[in-house]
Amino acid sequence: MSLTAAKTVHNAWPGLIEAYRPFLPVSATTPVVTLHEGNTPLIPVPAIAAEIGRQVQVFVKYDGLNPTGSFKDRGMTMAISKAKEAGAKAVICASTGNTSAAAAAYARRGGLRAFVLIPEGYVALGKLAQALVYGAEVMAIKGNFDQALEIVRQMSETYPVTLVNSVNPYRLEGQKTSAFEIVDALGNAPDWLCIPMGNAGNITAYWMGFCQYHEQDRCDRLPRMMGFQAAGAAPIVAGHIFPQPETLATAIRIGNPANWERAIAVKDASQGQFHAVTDAEILAAYRMLASQEGIFCEPASAASVAGLLKVKEQVPTGATIVCVLTGNGLKDPEIAMQQQGGQFHQGILPELETVAKVMGF
Ligand SMILES: *Cc1c(COP(=O)(O)O)cnc(C)c1O
Numbered sequence: 001m002s003l004t005a006a007k008t009v010h011n012a013w014p015g016l017i018e019a020y021r022p023f024l025p026v027s028a029t030t031p032v033v034t035l036h037e038g039n040t041p042l043i044p045v046p047a048i049a050a051e052i053g054r055q056v057q058v059f060v061k062y063d064g065l066n067p068t069g070s071f072k073d074r075g076m077t078m079a080i081s082k083a084k085e086a087g088a089k090a091v092i093c094a095s096t097g098n099t100s101a102a103a104a105a106y107a108r109r110g111g112l113r114a115f116v117l118i119p120e121g122y123v124a125l126g127k128l129a130q131a132l133v134y135g136a137e138v139m140a141i142k143g144n145f146d147q148a149l150e151i152v153r154q155m156s157e158t159y160p161v162t163l164v165n166s167v168n169p170y171r172l173e174g175q176k177t178s179a180f181e182i183v184d185a186l187g188n189a190p191d192w193l194c195i196p197m198g199n200a201g202n203i204t205a206y207w208m209g210f211c212q213y214h215e216q217d218r219c220d221r222l223p224r225m226m227g228f229q230a231a232g233a234a235p236i237v238a239g240h241i242f243p244q245p246e247t248l249a250t251a252i253r254i255g256n257p258a259n260w261e262r263a264i265a266v267k268d269a270s271q272g273q274f275h276a277v278t279d280a281e282i283l284a285a286y287r288m289l290a291s292q293e294g295i296f297c298e299p300a301s302a303a304s305v306a307g308l309l310k311v312k313e314q315v316p317t318g319a320t321i322v323c324v325l326t327g328n329g330l331k332d333p334e335i336a337m338q339q340q341g342g343q344f345h346q347g348i349l350p351e352l353e354t355v356a357k358v359m360g361f
Helices: 046-052 072-085 098-109 125-134 145-158 169-175 177-186 201-215 260-270 279-293 299-310 333-339 352-359
Strands: 042-044 057-062 090-094 113-119 137-141 192-196 224-230 273-277 320-325
Touching: 042 177, 046 057, 046 279, 046 299, 057 177, 057 299, 072 090, 072 098, 072 169, 090 098, 090 145, 098 113, 098 125, 113 125, 113 145, 125 137, 125 333, 137 145, 169 177, 169 201, 177 201, 177 320, 192 201, 192 299, 201 224, 201 260, 224 260, 224 299, 260 273, 273 299, 279 299, 279 333, 299 320
Parallel strands: 057 320, 090 113, 113 137, 192 224, 192 320, 224 273
Antiparallel strands: 042 057
8 A cells, every 4th residue: 555645625714924924014024923813714703794684794804713713813913923933022002801811821832921910809710821822921910901001102212112002003004914814805895884883903004904905906995993982981972081991891891092093093084883782781791692603803803793782783685794803702701601502401410310300311
């Protein structure tokens, strides 16, 4: 018997910097730090489309399938590669969790130290576990995200550490590639792009991506940008700072967004809309995605679908809509256990008959 060489069945995805190099501020000498992030699936969600009716097509861009489980990887491959190119030895960020996980993974892979400031008690367990295992130096402050961001901003001005929050311009450059992927998959831009907003960096990045592709004639239209905040942390919607933001969607528990003005500019330029969704609406969308579509995202991500359902009367007939699912459900097992839709029967005797009885036979 002779061995035959395995055939290549597909070209391996090289990571978003290699895939979209001409669109990104990198040169041949930039040391690319990658975990082959990006290329996440655009998944049809027929049960959600059926809620709207009118021959609407709805997809989710499941960015929770990135290497550390959130879209933050898209920004971090760029931010860490550029920090390394500039000779940085350490990076710092404030984080509601996902930024710290991504910063830690990419910094360590690139051989840099990663310092992380988090609001004590308000970071989902999965995210904290990741940052620690990846080898970040984690500091939990008795304050909220906005206070943590203020400290790391000043820190990076005074000490030799590079700031990798979304105020770092390279983050948005990396994150805009998700818009490229959506257009590449659909053959055009969607009619609506629904997205959760925390610091509003991601909505800004998506708009950059759609506009860049539009200028290059890769799509012949631009989407309306529909941004959604949690009702207890809705400064952009309400038009004022929330000094004490509160929501169980901790990834968007932000009272004073860093990209506030840019988000307003995106809304105006795209004829978009911003709305607030309650925690109850977020959880209803979260459960619906999991139990009817088989897609497990974290609560903050479900704000995009909750928001779409909230304004469903406005959806034009035949529209194509993409909801961004920013993070993976496994990030926040505690919320999942409180919300699980299935029935969890415990303390059952290990007998066939008893189990069958519980099953209803
Ligand atoms: C960071 C994050 C957001 C918010 O993104 P912004 O760019 O801050 O608006 C939403 N969802 C998840 C899961 C996140 O990690």
